[in-house]
Amino acid sequence: MFSKACEYGIKxxxxxxxxxxxxxRVSPKEISEEIDSPQxxxxxxxxxxxxxxxxxxxxxxxxxxxxxxxxxATIKLAQIVYAIDGDNIYKGCxxxxxxxxxxxxxxxxxxxxxxxxxLREMLENTSLEQLALDIKSGVxxxxx
Amino acid sequence: MFSKACEYGIKxxxxxxxxxxxxxRVSPKEISEEIDSPQxxxxxxxxxxxxxxxxxxxxxxxxxxxxxxxxxATIKLAQIVYAIDGDNIYKGCxxxxxxxxxxxxxxxxxxxxxxxxxLREMLENTSLEQLALDIKSGVxxxxx
DNA sequence: TTTATTTCGGATAAATTTATCCTATTTGTA
DNA sequence: TACAAATAGGATAAATTTATCCGAAATAAA
Ligand code: FES
Ligand code: FES
Numbered sequence: 089m090f091s092k093a094c095e096y097g098i099k100x101x102x103x104x105x106x107x108x109x110x111x112x113r114v115s116p117k118e119i120s121e122e123i124d125s126p127q128x129x130x131x132x133x134x135x136x137x138x139x140x141x142x143x144x145x146x147x148x149x150x151x152x153x154x155x156x157x158x159x160x161a162t163i164k165l166a167q168i169v170y171a172i173d174g175d176n177i178y179k180g181c182x183x184x185x186x187x188x189x190x191x192x193x194x195x196x197x198x199x200x201x202x203x204x205x206x207l208r209e210m211l212e213n214t215s216l217e218q219l220a221l222d223i224k225s226g227v228x229x230x231x232x
Numbered sequence: 233m234f235s236k237a238c239e240y241g242i243k244x245x246x247x248x249x250x251x252x253x254x255x256x257r258v259s260p261k262e263i264s265e266e267i268d269s270p271q272x273x274x275x276x277x278x279x280x281x282x283x284x285x286x287x288x289x290x291x292x293x294x295x296x297x298x299x300x301x302x303x304x305a306t307i308k309l310a311q312i313v314y315a316i317d318g319d320n321i322y323k324g325c326x327x328x329x330x331x332x333x334x335x336x337x338x339x340x341x342x343x344x345x346x347x348x349x350x351l352r353e354m355l356e357n358t359s360l361e362q363l364a365l366d367i368k369s370g371v372x373x374x375x376x
Numbered sequence: 377t378t379t380a381t382t383t384c385g386g387a388t389a390a391a392t393t394t395a396t397c398c399t400a401t402t403t404g405t406a
Numbered sequence: 407t408a409c410a411a412a413t414a415g416g417a418t419a420a421a422t423t424t425a426t427c428c429g430a431a432a433t434a435a436a
Contacts, residue, residue: 089233089321089348092424095328102339115382129425135384148433149381165340177233184239186376195246195363195372196309203351204233210343219339228339232330236394259412273395279414292403293411 094172097133099123099230101168104143104153105160105220113152124231133172140171160220166211178208238316241277243267243374245312248287248297249304249364257296268375277316284315304364310355322352 090098100119107114116134120127134153137143142163143153155163169177181188182200190197222228234242244263251258260278264271278297281287286307287297299307313321325332326344334341366372 089324089326092328095326098340099327099338126425128427131383132385132425138383145383146433147381147383147431149379150434151382151432153383180233182233182239183243183374184234184236185373192376193372194243195366195374196242196358197372199354199358203347203354206350207347210347214340214343222339228337228341229329230339232336270395272397275413276395276415282413289413290403291401291411291413293409294404295402295412297413 090169090177091173093129093133094169096123096125096130097137097168097172098165099125100130100134100153101137101142101155101163101216102219102223103230105155105163105216106223108154108157109160109220109224113146113150113154115152119153122230136171137168140167142167142171155216161215161217163216164212165214165216165219166208169211178204178211234313234321235317237273237277238313240267240269240274241281241312241316242309243269244274244278244297245281245286245299245307245360246363246367247374249299249307249360250367252298252301253304253364253368257290257294257298259296263297266374280315281312284311286311286315299360305359305361307360308356309358309360309363310352313355322348322355 100123103119103122104114116127116131119125119134120130123130134143134145138145138153143155145151145153166178179188181194182196182204183194185192185194188194188197188201194200219228223230244267247263247266248258260271260275263269263278264274267274278287278289282289282297287299289295289297310322323332325338326340326348327338329336329338332338332341332345338344363372367374
């Protein structure tokens with residue numbers, strides 16, 4: 089469904105959100121340990137999230153990654169997925185036709201678009217804040 | 233969403249169904265031309281579909297691929313996806329945790345499983361026959 | 377200003393997926 | 407039986423994704 093990079097990106101963003109809500113910056117090392125991902129690869133993905141302004145990086149001593157507290161509630165999963173995997177998952181044809189087009193539909197178009205639309209809404213309506221809360225309260229988990 | 237192999241497999245199965253309903257066997261060459269896919273790779277995927285008994289192959293002169301007419305209505309997309317991509321798309325965790333587990337959910341579990349469930353139902357309830365009919369009547373398309 | 381710390385970014389490697397090529401095997405027909 | 411036509415399958419290559427490594431650049435503190 090999502091690429092590994094995207095899975096790591098989502099989990100990393102949640103972990104950063106959890107920590108930022110407690111005024112703590114985190115390093116790629118901490119992040120990759122907490123989400124069980126390869127460190128250098130995770131760092132690359134974090135760079136992408138920085139470029140797309142999902143997370144903020146502070147270089148140098150006492151630096152790390154953070155998300156401004158008042159942004160945590162506004163950042164949606166969709167932004168993260170878009171930053172890493174692009175928009176093919178929302179817009180692309182399920183059978184790989186060049187474009188998903190009502191006027192030139194593939195055989196599964198009508199049925200597929202319903203599922204894809206539901207996925208899109210889910211991603212657009214789910215904020216980092218909601219996900220971070222469940223991690224904080226121990227209801228959900230980032231690894232294993 | 234689906235792998236290229238799976239996209240080709242679905243389109244190939246639909247094309248075979250269309251032809252089998254008219255008592256025509258088709259070759260990998262015809263198939264790959266009609267669904268716009270690499271021929272040798274498509275042939276490999278067809279082998280997998282044969283092993284999973286989704287399509288039938290007849291070797292030797294006058295051979296080709298076919299689906300027994302009365303099976304066309306019973307074959308569901310789910311069988312094809314399962315044969316090629318496995319069941320991770322139905323059962324796997326959206327964030328890549330080892331197992332999707334109610335007792336150890338990832339942050340998106342509750343929301344993701346709804347979408348995944350809808351996808352599963354769609355795949356399990358959509359038959360080759362329905363899809364082949366739209367191709368026959370020119371309502372849907374296998375390429376471009 | 378020097379030093380320690382930390383992210384950035386380019387180069388490279390490993391693994392997986394996608395794609396190609398060639399030969400073996402099967403099968404119907406002459 | 408010999409031949410032609412067709413799928414099966416192994417070996418290999420190309421492309422993409424995933425992962426690692428290392429030096430450059432930035433920053434805070436001493
Ligand atoms: S054309 Fe294939 S999903 Fe719309
Ligand atoms: S645990 Fe992640 S989707 Fe169920």
